[in-house]
Amino acid sequence: MRVIDFRSDTLTQPTVEMRQAMLNAELGDDVYGEDPTINKLEEMGAKLVGKEAALFVPSGTMGNQLAVLCHTQRGDEIILEERSHIYNYEAGGIAFLSGVQPRIVKGDNGIMSAGDVEKAIVTDKDIHHPQTGLICIENTHNMAGGIVVPLEAMEEIYELGRKYSLPIHLDGARVFNASTALGCDVRDITKYCDSIMFCLSKGLCAPVGSILAGSKDFIDKARRYRKMLGGGMRQAGILAAAGIIALTDMIQRLSEDHGNAKLLAKGLKYIEGIHISMDTVQSNIVMVDISSPKYSSYSLVDKLKEKGILASDINSSRIRFVTHKYISKDDIEHTISVFKEILQ
Numbered sequence: 001m002r003v004i005d006f007r008s009d010t011l012t013q014p015t016v017e018m019r020q021a022m023l024n025a026e027l028g029d030d031v032y033g034e035d036p037t038i039n040k041l042e043e044m045g046a047k048l049v050g051k052e053a054a055l056f057v058p059s060g061t062m063g064n065q066l067a068v069l070c071h072t073q074r075g076d077e078i079i080l081e082e083r084s085h086i087y088n089y090e091a092g093g094i095a096f097l098s099g100v101q102p103r104i105v106k107g108d109n110g111i112m113s114a115g116d117v118e119k120a121i122v123t124d125k126d127i128h129h130p131q132t133g134l135i136c137i138e139n140t141h142n143m144a145g146g147i148v149v150p151l152e153a154m155e156e157i158y159e160l161g162r163k164y165s166l167p168i169h170l171d172g173a174r175v176f177n178a179s180t181a182l183g184c185d186v187r188d189i190t191k192y193c194d195s196i197m198f199c200l201s202k203g204l205c206a207p208v209g210s211i212l213a214g215s216k217d218f219i220d221k222a223r224r225y226r227k228m229l230g231g232g233m234r235q236a237g238i239l240a241a242a243g244i245i246a247l248t249d250m251i252q253r254l255s256e257d258h259g260n261a262k263l264l265a266k267g268l269k270y271i272e273g274i275h276i277s278m279d280t281v282q283s284n285i286v287m288v289d290i291s292s293p294k295y296s297s298y299s300l301v302d303k304l305k306e307k308g309i310l311a312s313d314i315n316s317s318r319i320r321f322v323t324h325k326y327i328s329k330d331d332i333e334h335t336i337s338v339f340k341e342i343l344q
């Protein structure tokens, strides 16, 4: 049976070129700093986002957690958007590893206003109060549906960081989707943060790995914490080889995924029982709201699965579709026709 898998852009498998590069990668022990392929990837990654240094980490979660560890003190408060990945999907790591507590700001479709962020900053030295240690931004915002945080919003929050001497960490798991959607250089986004994590394994097809980037001091510290957490890998250049191709060859094709997401949304939105806010379809994620007497999101996901279409139920009325390299225009058209068959 034909299977079309929209559950996530993490499902992308390494390309033939990546597998070839992995086979031929020059390797060394990265804990000794001697893996030339890792060193090359870290250099490329840092340069790409305009930071002094970078660190290859096994996952986006580890990258974000290292950033929180490096930027904060135990007992600090960190500012996070309500639906952010760091707050909701990292297993409580900020509390467990860094000993910090979250101060949640409700964004408009994931976009925090500078005014709300400023109100959330603790500015006094009252011994009863926690001290704010960090502000995190997520771009694109995953659970808001791949929403792109505009440059002005990034800049305003970055300015607050300067005003209150607070670092800004960007959870940029999909930052290249943001730069693609904005039609800008990724550095136009990353200049508004002190540190950034981006994923090589989402949409860019690398099998494993993310990059954490920031100042040299920050990365030196993060490298030590990475070792502490057991993330010091040896001949990991075999993975970095794929990561290099992710950065050189795969970013430019993300616009195809964005086109396919729009195509999917346009095809589904007129179907009875479905609601999609088109203005939220900005990158490679489509959130589909179901208001059908016949189906909840759960039963519809099951029904779609029977037909070979996989997607994620986010709650009882919402299904998430993520487009990626292994979903073609033809797959989108097929999906729309299956939806019509089920719901009409």
Ligand SMILES: *Cc1c(COP(=O)(O)O)cnc(C)c1O
Residues within 6 Å of the ligand: 058, 059, 060, 061, 062, 064, 085, 086, 138, 140, 141, 142, 171, 173, 174, 199, 201, 210
């Ligand atoms: C996927 C994701 C992460 C974590 O990446 P993993 O490699 O899955 O640990 C962090 N932030 C956002 C916004 C994500 O979508």
